[in-house]
Amino acid sequence: MSAKILDGKTVANALQEDIAQRVELFVSNTGITPCLAAVLVGEDPASQVYVRNKERACGKVGMASELFRMPEDVSQAELLNLVQGLNKNDKVSGILVQLPLPKHLDASEVLDAIDPQKDVDCFHPSNVGLLSQGRPNFLPCTPHGVLQILKHFNLPTAGKNVCILGRSDIVGKPLALMLMQRTSETCGPDFANATVTVCHSRTPNLKAMTTQADILIAAIGVPKFVTADMVKPGAVVVDVGINRTDEGLCGDVDYDALLEVAGAVTPVPGGVGRLTVTMLLENTLKAAILQAK
Numbered sequence: 001m002s003a004k005i006l007d008g009k010t011v012a013n014a015l016q017e018d019i020a021q022r023v024e025l026f027v028s029n030t031g032i033t034p035c036l037a038a039v040l041v042g043e044d045p046a047s048q049v050y051v052r053n054k055e056r057a058c059g060k061v062g063m064a065s066e067l068f069r070m071p072e073d074v075s076q077a078e079l080l081n082l083v084q085g086l087n088k089n090d091k092v093s094g095i096l097v098q099l100p101l102p103k104h105l106d107a108s109e110v111l112d113a114i115d116p117q118k119d120v121d122c123f124h125p126s127n128v129g130l131l132s133q134g135r136p137n138f139l140p141c142t143p144h145g146v147l148q149i150l151k152h153f154n155l156p157t158a159g160k161n162v163c164i165l166g167r168s169d170i171v172g173k174p175l176a177l178m179l180m181q182r183t184s185e186t187c188g189p190d191f192a193n194a195t196v197t198v199c200h201s202r203t204p205n206l207k208a209m210t211t212q213a214d215i216l217i218a219a220i221g222v223p224k225f226v227t228a229d230m231v232k233p234g235a236v237v238v239d240v241g242i243n244r245t246d247e248g249l250c251g252d253v254d255y256d257a258l259l260e261v262a263g264a265v266t267p268v269p270g271g272v273g274r275l276t277v278t279m280l281l282e283n284t285l286k287a288a289i290l291q292a293k
């Protein structure tokens with residue numbers, strides 16, 4: 001058996017074409033160009049790559065982006081002041097504070113300071129609350145990207161056992177919320193209605209859980225953690241991990257070994273990461289539309 005490769009580039013390109021058309025229409029109707037403000041603190045090389053990818057993607061769909069760089073030793077007050085300025089700035093539709101922040105800063109306080117209408121990451125407690133109640137303002141980028149990949153390749157989640165490895169606030173937790181809802185705002189009921197199991201570092205007998213899964217989603221940040229024996233033959237495996245190792249970029253799954261067992265698998269790079277950036281564009285347009293009202 002050889003797994004189908006779920007190429008994120010194809011999906012991202014298709015969605016970006018659609019976003020570009022809606023951006024063009026919005027600009028011609030309102031005279032407003034949606035603009036993403038990205039805040040980058042320090043010089044972390046991975047963060048620089050991601051922020052550059054985000055800026056490039058904005059340009060591709062006809063949106064503006066502005067990068068705000070702050071030194072590694074910026075104070076909490078200075079960073080909060082920057083965010084408050086961006087909240088008030090009418091030219092800025094969406095605000096993204098790139099994580100992780102240096103340890104001396106209180107990330108929660110910074111993220112909570114972002115205007116919920118400009119919170120394109122969907123990290124603000126009011127947006128997380130709305131998401132958990134099934135009436136989202138924004139959909140979080142990476143979980144939404146996972147749904148869009150599954151939708152593109154016609155791999156519905158309704159009635160399926162979905163196992164999520166990882167309980168982070170950025171991926172595992174919001175993705176579990178979205179998959180257990182009755183419907184998805186953008187992908188419909190076929191891409192919701194799952195039986196969701198969330199596993200983490202304190203889960204006993206992990207393999208007994210993962211081998212039950214029709215769809216296995218890895219978001220733990222441990223290179224090649226998911227091995228072939230953990231996967232039910234024919235299962236769909238979505239790899240959200242991006243780990244920088246001596247041998248280069250790799251995901252949370254042992255990709256080569258899984259090709260022989262899984263029914264379908266996402267590559268890294270070129271999988272979910274592409275969609276994370278694309279769904280950020282979607283949210284920036286959404287933010288601009290909300291603010292034009």
Ligand SMILES: Nc1nc(=O)c2c([nH]1)NC[C@@H]1CN(c3ccc(C(=O)N[C@@H](CCC(=O)O)C(=O)O)cc3)C=[N+]21
Nearest residue numbers: 049050053097098099100121269270271273274276277
């Ligand atoms: N406030 C905030 N929001 C985020 O959404 C956020 C964040 N902080 N901090 C870090 C994580 C990680 N993340 C990625 C973005 C792009 C790629 C991406 O472009 N991936 C490409 C290329 C990867 C590469 O070449 O390094 C791919 O997978 O093909 C991956 C991961 C967003 N995150």
Ligand SMILES: [Mg+2]
Nearest residue numbers: 270271272273
């Ligand atoms: Mg990727």
